[in-house]
Amino acid sequence: MKKRLWFLSFAILIFFNWACQQESGPENEIDLVLTNGKIWTGDDTQAWASWIAIKEDKILKIGKEGDSPPEAAQTIDLEGQLAVPGFNDSHVHFASAGALLLGINLLDVNNEEKFRKRIEETTQRLPRGSWITRGDWGAYEAWGVGSEGSETKDMVFTPHRTMIDEITPNHPVLVTRYDRTEGLANGLALQELGIESESGLLIGEELLNALKKIPEKSFERRVAESKRALEECRKWGVTTVQDMSDARQLDVYNHLKEKGELTCRVTFSPSRLIEHVSMMEKGWTIDWDAGGGPVASGDDWIGFGTLKTHIDGIMGARTARFYQPYSDNILENANWRGGWREFSKDMGSFKDMIISADSAGIQMRIHAIGDQANSILLDILDTMDYYNGVKDRRFRIVHAQVISLQDFSRFKGRNIVAEVQPYHVTDDMRWMEERIGYDRCKGAYAFATLRDNDCILSFGSDWPGTNASYYPINPLMGLYAAVTRQTINGEPEQGWFPEQKIGLEEALKAYTWGSSYGAFQERDRGTLKEGMLADLAVIDTDLFETQPSEWLEANMAMTIVGGKVVYEK
Ligand SMILES: [Zn+2]
Secondary structure: OHHHHHHHHHHHHHHHHHHHHHHHHHHHOOOEEEEOOEEEOOOOOOOEEOEEEEEOOEEEEEEOOOOOOOOOOEEEEOOOOEEEEOEEEEEEOHHHHHHHHHOOOOOOOOOHHHHHHHHHHHHHHOOOOOOEEEEEEOHHHHHOOOOOOOOOOOOOOOOOHHHOHHHOOOOOEEEEEOOOOEEEEOHHHHHHHOOOOOOOEEEOHHHHHHHHHOOOOOHHHHHHHHHHHHHHHHHOOEEEEEEOOOOOHHHHHHHHHHOOOOOOEEEEOOOOHHHHHHHHHOOOOEEEOOOOOEEEOEOOOEEEOOEEEEOEOOOOOOOOOOOOOOOOOOHHHOOOOOOEOHHHOOHHHHHHHHHHHHHOOOOEEEEOOOHHHHHHHHHHHHHHHHHHOOOOOOOEEEOOOEOOHHHHHHHOOOOOEEEEOOHHHHHHHHHHHHHHHHHHHOOEOOHHHHHHOOOEEEEOOOEOEOOOOEOOOOHHHHHHHHHHOOOOOOOOOOOOOHHHOOOHHHHHHHHHHHHHHHOOOOOOOOOOOOOOEOOEEEEOOOOOOOOHHHHOOOOEEEEEEOOEEEEEO
């Protein structure tokens, strides 16, 4: 009898246990746990973790050192590697990057052999009949790798269509020189465009007219280009891009998302007001919520972001606007101080546009390079506060490249976001001093001073760069530049204006939390903590234990987006 009772209670206990498990089972089941990692969370309340539990696309729990990781459907051993929040690149030109990667890049090409080889490789990537365009040959020869020197040298290399006609029977080619004053067409392109030319070399007007006649890219080609660009994002741990392509790119993103092929989140931010308006007409909205931030339509994958515009030009073309003339001006142009962009020439209506966009709840990001351009943006911000009231608008100054020393204190207490690209420092430092002089350089890419004046640093790459240089999307290059302020060859030894170097943790933060904060996204990404999107980058080199020069050779070991491994080395 006693025995039977014991057995009965045992059976009840087993049943009870089973019932409990049934009840709590599916809800608490963990899809993925990453164990044995050195996980930098970016969260000040718990900077380091050893494991992360993920359910569906979000982080369920973060493990402290010593806590043992829970059971999960899948476990990945990080083998002690460094994991960080997925990189959020606050400044890319995605469609151009895809076009360059799938199409042709001739920036470093300056002789027949290389020219032929690069064209041939491109024909192998593209289906018959596809056009091969742009390329920008000779840029590095003219300017040195990534630099622009004081005067461009005479170009030695001039291509001829006989160099490529044989290898391009099925691909019309019209590639351009870096400064777009010359182009080379192959026989097939000349035939299709109805142009006669012995050499294939097209110059000036003739080139511009030919370029206009090239048929528009097919949707399929644009999708293929974007897929190539996504591959690069996965490879470099970039899990969100803030993109400024034109509005047609949105159809490409939607298409890729429907097919389950979008492996990087996109915040779409068309760079012309007219495109912004047309998106709003299509039903994309931005509302200012009770929490004080804009809530845009879209989802975790494709969001509608800020409005981008420009106030001045760029340093390379000496069009950035300064208070004082450029230091290396030639005599007849001694008073040249740079200029305003087309739509900011009439400063009155430029201000009106920005202030009314702000009152409609649109966040602004404005390109400003020269010291006067940056000053005027601060003036406009004062006017915004006056007309629309002080609010958490996270006004984004794009590049914030050269700031007049007396302007730094005007950043204080205003939640201004400096949308900067640290790799530019590495690339530009070789000619900056020559162009604007030592004193003005003290306020150039002044990341530490901006930070000291309450400015939020939001890092990005400006991928893929200009017709002068390629800016890689690899965030490790940006971290290297921010921490060392050296060229990739390690010069100068102490770094360029070394007082502006920032620490590794700060730089990481700017590339994850900072870029998310700048886009009102810090509520769901940019740090690793409970409830955040499970976007991570695992790096094969421990940045905290190695010299920055080693980061240039480092790779991602793994990239996870929304709890799914999208890349593994
Ligand atoms: Zn850009």
